[in-house]
Amino acid sequence: MLLKNVIFLGPPGSGKGTHAEKVSQSFGIPRLSTGDMLREQIKANTKLGMEAKKFMDAGQLVPDEIILGMVDQRLQEPDCANGCIFDGFPRTEPQAAALAVIVAIGCVVNMHIADEAIVERMQGRRVCPVCGHTSHLSWMKNEACDRCNQTMVIRADDMPETVLNRLRVYHAQTKPLIDYYTKQGVLHTVDADGDVMEVAKRVYEALV
Numbered sequence: 001m002l003l004k005n006v007i008f009l010g011p012p013g014s015g016k017g018t019h020a021e022k023v024s025q026s027f028g029i030p031r032l033s034t035g036d037m038l039r040e041q042i043k044a045n046t047k048l049g050m051e052a053k054k055f056m057d058a059g060q061l062v063p064d065e066i067i068l069g070m071v072d073q074r075l076q077e078p079d080c081a082n083g084c085i086f087d088g089f090p091r092t093e094p095q096a097a098a099l100a101v102i103v104a105i106g107c108v109v110n111m112h113i114a115d116e117a118i119v120e121r122m123q124g125r126r127v128c129p130v131c132g133h134t135s136h137l138s139w140m141k142n143e144a145c146d147r148c149n150q151t152m153v154i155r156a157d158d159m160p161e162t163v164l165n166r167l168r169v170y171h172a173q174t175k176p177l178i179d180y181y182t183k184q185g186v187l188h189t190v191d192a193d194g195d196v197m198e199v200a201k202r203v204y205e206a207l208v
């Protein structure tokens with residue numbers, strides 16, 4: 001199977017990042033996560049990072065021009081030449097339209113999960129402040145990162161109030177992309193609720 005550009009679409013906490021990473025490693029195609037790129041900018045204290053942080057902490061989307069500039073630059077790097085696994089991008093119709101001009105999308109995996117299940121999931125999500133590894137209290141033996149042994153923390157934008165806001169933003173601004181990609185005949189909806197290995201199997205079935 002020749003896997004080229006794949007988009008992981010879905011609400012926050014639907015497991016986009018986890019499954020995009022699995023697919024990226026299995027097929028040797030880079031994962032392009034705009035959320036991770038923004039967090040790197042914040043960590044490095046750049047002007048872009050400081051600007052983005054205001055929106056992220058409020059659970060809002062970062063303006064399209066900031067995101068598109070960042071993605072455009074990343075896509076010029078040589079490892080993206082044979083395709084990318086897009087995680088958390090595009091999130092708005094203008095982002096999708098801009099991406100369509102640059103690359104052809106082979107498949108969009110739509111991670112479907114009810115809002116109530118997301119709220120429950122995100123309350124237990126933890127991130128390592130040092131290496132960025134994400135995990136969940138229900139899988140963790142203790143609060144330490146299993147990669148670098150640092151104490152894992154709750155992400156600022158996973159706080160309950162912010163999660164509800166991110167869900168509202170998803171429904172208003174990102175969900176319309178389901179129709180957008182259905183019309184293009186590339187959308188595959190996956191039931192994202194359940195055991196991680198079960199969901200991984202459904203994702204692979206959607207890709208082949």
Ligand code: AMP
Binds near residue numbers: 012034038063157
């Ligand atoms: P994520 O890690 O994908 O859940 O993204 C975390 C936050 O970064 C989001 O809640 C947005 O504030 C911001 N963000 C990430 N990707 C995008 C995007 N494609 N467009 C706008 N904002 C984004």
